[in-house]
Amino acid sequence: xxxxxxxxxxxxxxxxxxxxxxxxxxxxxxxxxxxxxxxxxxxxxxxxxxxxxxxxxxxxxxxxxxxxxxxxxxxxxxxxxxxxxxxxxxxxxxxxxxxxxxxxxxxxxxxxxxxxxxxxxxxxxxxxxxxxxxxxxxxxxxxxxxxxxxxxxxxxxx
Numbered sequence: 497x498x499x500x501x502x503x504x505x506x507x508x509x510x511x512x513x514x515x516x517x518x519x520x521x522x523x524x525x526x527x528x529x530x531x532x533x534x535x536x537x538x539x540x541x542x543x544x545x546x547x548x549x550x551x552x553x554x555x556x557x558x559x560x561x562x563x564x565x566x567x568x569x570x571x572x573x574x575x576x577x578x579x580x581x582x583x584x585x586x587x588x589x590x591x592x593x594x595x596x597x598x599x600x601x602x603x604x605x606x607x608x609x610x611x612x613x614x615x616x617x618x619x620x621x622x623x624x625x626x627x628x629x630x631x632x633x634x635x636x637x638x639x640x641x642x643x644x645x646x647x648x649x650x651x652x653x654x
Contacts, residue, residue, distance in 0.1 A: 501577060504518040504522065507567045508567075509548070509566070510543070516542070519541050519547065523547055523550075524539070526550045526554060529554070529583065531553050532546065549564070551564045551566060552564045554575070554576065605638045605639065607640075618630055621648045627648050
């Protein structure tokens with residue numbers, strides 16, 4: 497069963513008693529999508545006008561009712577969860593550009609016979625979707641090194 501990664505526990509709106517964890521989660525999510533600018537004093541669990549303005553801007557862009565209000569399992573929460581999932585998929589499927597620098601990264605690794613499929617000059621993936629980078633820490637001895645926690649999935653194959 498699919499469980500959303502973004503969920504709020506209580507309604508979030510200007511005239512509501514909001515959950516501080518919902519406020520933090522919403523600010524982080526909207527910041528990740530470029531709607532909420534973190535204040536100079538840092539992130540806090542208290543609602544501010546900028547949060548509600550960000551919710552309204554997101555709702556407008558998504559074609560939702562623009563009221564700055566979100567409810568658990570409501571359309572704004574669902575749209576936010578969907579957009580965050582898109583960003584996660586995009587991030588997971590974007591190879592990190594790697595400069596060819598001795599001791600750091602190399603184009604010289606051979607993928608033949610290693611069980612890896614080359615993605616580009618600097619990276620490859622194995623059958624378990626684990627991402628690998630070609631490292632040449634000792635000149636003339638390139639090797640594949642796993643990128644911890646980085647996986648590459650073909651679109652729609654999760």
